[in-house]
Amino acid sequence: MPKTSSPASPGKRELQKEARRIAIIDAALEEFTAQGFTATKLDDVAERAGIGKGTIYLYFDSKESLFEEVVRRNLLGSEEMIENFISNFAGNTSELLAQHFHNMYLFTQNEKIPPLMAMVLGEGVRFPALSRFFHDEVIKPSQELMRRIIRRGVERGEFRVDAEEVYTQILIAPILLGALTKLQFGAFAPIDMADYSEKHIDCILRALKA
Amino acid sequence: MPKTSSPASPGKRELQKEARRIAIIDAALEEFTAQGFTATKLDDVAERAGIGKGTIYLYFDSKESLFEEVVRRNLLGSEEMIENFISNFAGNTSELLAQHFHNMYLFTQNEKIPPLMAMVLGEGVRFPALSRFFHDEVIKPSQELMRRIIRRGVERGEFRVDAEEVYTQILIAPILLGALTKLQFGAFAPIDMADYSEKHIDCILRALKA
DNA sequence: CGCAAGATTGACCCGTCAGTCAGTCAACGC
């Protein structure tokens, strides 16, 4: 079988390896999100990445660890960026909150994200390690950011004093459900996400306002 | 050829058949919710139901149609009951809404329900028919009930006039996310669902109040 | 060049199940 990947890259093997690793993860993302974890065949992942199946095992221990890497690389947040955004925001907290939610909606608009979330929710139960990782690395930091914003609002007297006691899940839930609904039912029951997000943010502000 | 619908006709075999059908669905529910669709072995379903695997195929065409039956039997709502409840409610709409949400929280507290929801989310993408069914039979009716309650509130001047425009998903989302969160992360990050639901209902009422 | 080290490959191995079906068993009518 002729080798095709010979062109160029006289450079380091190191670079090649890292590029290949990423190519595999990207291909796996495509397949996992399209087929789900169990239904995805590593043969297909390999084909999409333009390599042989065996090669996958040079980079990952198993299908499962590949899956974890896919989640890791694609859901791991840019928390620092958001943190800076929050710290440096000058306007009032309602605007800050609205902007932050807007950003989250943008994030979930990325077509790769909802299927990934659905997978983690749907198949996560059978991967406790992944579940834990997801909670610690994605859910918890995101909750803490939310809490910081709310605290800011309370301190400035913009939000009611017991606003901090509201579970951040309650506030965020519609974003996730919106993404999942669109994924599952969008084909026959489309949602106007712009309108949806606007109404959502409006509801939240009403619920938190002093 | 034996009697079809005449009352009090024991027809031993008939009864046996219906009982067996239900036994299979119940066993399948257990296995599906514990293992997920793909990971569930029909041998295990059969063993749990106390029958041979072949028998399953006397009652269902395939693993997939068995799955659909499981969903059908367990998520199909008691809409009429709820409808009566709403129609006959005497108090103000805030109380009605609170009560209705309370009921939904109770429903999701049933330990069988969250895994089922997670399955529909996780594997639903590969079963468009199921997705559609789920939307038409579960989501849509539930949204319509919600909308009726909100309309009642608006008509009585209890809710703001544009409350009807709020997407019912936004209001319901925290229930689903709460159930899923508890399922996925409850083991290491427990939630006080009573408190959670209370805060949730409080938020909603603030968001809708006139 | 030539060759060793390392990278890649895909045919193969092997366990796993969904689904089948020939044979067994139990109920019912007579």
Next chain:
DNA sequence: GCGTTGACTGACTGACGGGTCAATCTTGCG
């Protein structure tokens, strides 16, 4: 009883796909 009918069974099959590894190719270096 006894024969017919339908329910039930579980060993079997065929497809499938995760994971392996001996063979092959590529690269870097002397």
